[in-house]
Amino acid sequence: MKFLLPFFMLFLIGCNASHVALPTQTSTPNSNLATPTTKNSENSAVSTASTITPKLPTTAPSTKPSSVTAKTPTATELRMQITAPADESIVSTAKVQIVGQTLPNAVVSVNGDLVNLDPVGKFQYAITLDEGANIIEIVASDFNGNEQDKILRVIYEP
Missing domain, CATH: 2.60.40.10 (Immunoglobulins)
Structure with a gap:
């Protein structure tokens, strides 16, 4: 494991860092999307992804349903x-x-x-x-x- 970490860091430095996603403490990994990154003054990749909060639909105020009473037709006597x-x-x-x-x-x-x-x-x-x-x-x-x-x-x- 000690040998893989430096190799991974070299790989990141040599790659175009804008296409590599690194997990951070505040981000959640998404296997389908790459997170945009930039290099800081120490030449380390830093995530620049912003958090997007989707707008959820709001629920309408609760209204009490009106009661519906079906009228049963009264049977008229056959005469x-x-x-x-x-x-x-x-x-x-x-x-x-x-x-x-x-x-x-x-x-x-x-x-x-x-x-x-x-x-x-x-x-x-x-x-x-x-x-x-x-x-x-x-x-x-x-x-x-x-x-x-x-x-x-x-x-x-x-």
Whole structure:
């Protein structure tokens, strides 16, 4: 070790000292970067690197988060009202209008056929009756799986 140190010092003096980094008490070694140096009056290499302090991002003042409450939609009970024809009515024409109302977002069928609703849930659907007693099934359902049905008995006597 005693022989290597003088050789190292000779090597430093003979080299261009501006490309050689020497560790000092205040510097931290970085294996990827050379520290600039100059020679002092004794012809010894002296580190001239300045300490660079990076600017760290400042944190914003802490604010208390506002509470957010999600409103759960209340389930509206599925209801359906049939206004025509009346149950067990006797009619003299083969064509009958089924008229009723339910929720606007419900699905309605009459004897298995889908019926269009207006924006407020009203519907009207024409069916042709057979002579004698007829069974008419009206079903309303919603997207929550609720269902309501009405059975009408209408007699057609020409």
